Amino acid sequence: MLRTLLYPRTLSAGVLVATFAMMSFAVIGLRSVYVLPISLTANWVLRTTQLRSSEKYIVATRRSLLLFAAAPVWFISALLALSYRPLSQAVAHLVILALLGLILADLNLIGFYKVLFTCSYLPGKSNIQFSFWVFILVFVPLTLLGTIRELHALSHPLQYACMVAGLAVVAAGLSALNHYHSRSAVLYFEELPEEVLTTLRLMSFTASAPATNGSPLKDQN
Secondary structure, three states: OHHHHHOOEEOOHHHHHHHHHHHHHHHHHHHHHOOOOOOHHHHHHHHHOOOOOHHHHHHHHHHHHHHHHHHHHHHHHHHHHOOEEOHHHHHHHHHHHHHHHHHHHHHHOOOOOOOOOOOOOOOOOOOHHHHHHHHHHHHHHHHHHHHHHHHHHOOOHHHHHHHHHHHHHHHHHHHHHHHHHHHOOOOOOOOOOOOOOOOOOHHHHHHHOOOOOOOOOOOOO
């Protein structure tokens, strides 16, 4: 560590990509762990003793995701940033990384109205192949594009200010959206499969049947 401080390195695109990937994997990974029924036996206890509103539980879930996923990655990145120069650009990158952590946390908690580790798990809901191709075709190009834009903006104060302002607006909007929905949210503790209704289509059969006027058929002879 002392050697890296004495001989600092230039901030590069590889460093930005690495920190973005660490933040994304930490937040998305911990959010995926939250759905596992590790404490399923506490399910009935929370159902019968829910003393606070659902909003309080949802806020606690968001805080835990930020505390145990986003915050450790940010602090590790801050320690590594001490060995890169110019130091002002490293600090500016930490600001963007913090906003990215907030955005990812709120994105992953949209519609997540559960108490951690207490909801029953329904196998087969996660599509690994779909997630893999989304990661390859969407996440990787967006990360590379964002890295190029940020690296250019770090040398241009006006572009950097616009980027930070845009990310701050997105983060504030997602946080307000989740807070608004959490007021009327209802906690659920059971993952149930979607109900599939099978109809006999009697109405369509009746509509397609030929209509009769009740008059007797006339003799053709």
